[in-house]
Amino acid sequence: MEIDVFTLFPEWFDWFESQRHVRNALGQGHRLEYVNYRDHTPLSGGQVDDTPFGGGAGMVLRVDVVEAAMRARYGQDPTALRTQRRVVALTPGGRILDDDLVEELAAEPALTLLCGRYEGFDERILEHLASDRLSIGRYVLAGGELAAMVVCDAVLRKQPGALGHEESAVEESFSRALGGLPEYPHYTRPADYRGWPVPDVLLSGHHANIRSWRLEQSRLRGEREASTPEEPPARGSLP
Numbered sequence: 001m002e003i004d005v006f007t008l009f010p011e012w013f014d015w016f017e018s019q020r021h022v023r024n025a026l027g028q029g030h031r032l033e034y035v036n037y038r039d040h041t042p043l044s045g046g047q048v049d050d051t052p053f054g055g056g057a058g059m060v061l062r063v064d065v066v067e068a069a070m071r072a073r074y075g076q077d078p079t080a081l082r083t084q085r086r087v088v089a090l091t092p093g094g095r096i097l098d099d100d101l102v103e104e105l106a107a108e109p110a111l112t113l114l115c116g117r118y119e120g121f122d123e124r125i126l127e128h129l130a131s132d133r134l135s136i137g138r139y140v141l142a143g144g145e146l147a148a149m150v151v152c153d154a155v156l157r158k159q160p161g162a163l164g165h166e167e168s169a170v171e172e173s174f175s176r177a178l179g180g181l182p183e184y185p186h187y188t189r190p191a192d193y194r195g196w197p198v199p200d201v202l203l204s205g206h207h208a209n210i211r212s213w214r215l216e217q218s219r220l221r222g223e224r225e226a227s228t229p230e231e232p233p234a235r236g237s238l239p
């Protein structure tokens with residue numbers, strides 16, 4: 001798949017691209033490229049934002065700047081582009097990213113991610129240039145770059161061959177294989193550590209029992225997480 005990230009900070013992604021599963025995905029022909037809004041601004045002095053009409057704090061990313069960057073990249077009117085590929089604006093109030101949305105995006109041949117900054121996007125970018133609004137959670141980051149990395153990470157690791165073991169991406173938390181539930185617990189050696197034993201069933205070699213134990217654990221975790229959030233252990237005073 002092809003992913004284009006529109007950002008003011010393409011260099012943020014240098015670290016991201018050096019990660020193994022991302023390198024694997026790129027090595028298999030998937031493409032991740034960046035467009036810097038500032039390189040295409042029609043305004044002088046590299047201006048990309050402006051003060052909000054009606055007053056208020058912060059600066060707003062301009063619609064003409066985003067349109068110019070998209071036209072430069074795709075050679076067409078972005079209002080038409082969004083009917084041909086998913087143009088995803090990263091914004092705190094958007095549709096929350098979950099495994100269903102990741103599956104949906106991972107199946108697309110091409111994606112465009114628009115990163116906001118400052119006070120966010122001029123609303124007309126969301127209304128007329130984007131096809132989707134996506135949030136990685138109900139909190140506010142300084143910019144869309146980390147959110148774009150989250151989307152790229154989740155989407156690229158779904159591509160066949162990006163992970164070492166093909167099965168790892170199939171049966172994991174929130175996947176269809178687990179009915180949308182959290183994954184069951186994993187253990188490795190040592191089988192007993194400080195008196196914390198690994199459940200006997202996992203050492204039994206009985207595959208059917210292991211399978212049903214795992215599905216049951218997954219169901220129980222789902223129930224627990226749907227009820228009360230887990231409390232952290234009580235903290236004493238610092239030594």
Ligand SMILES: C[S@@+](CC[C@H](N)C(=O)[O-])C[C@H]1O[C@@H](n2cnc3c(N)ncnc32)[C@H](O)[C@@H]1O
Nearest residue numbers: 090091092116119120135136140141143144147
């Ligand atoms: C400081 S935020 C703007 C917040 C905006 N004023 C608001 O209250 O919703 C700047 C940019 O960071 C990105 N961003 C921040 N939090 C995000 C989140 N939870 N999910 C996706 N993108 C986010 C968006 O691209 C946003 O335009």
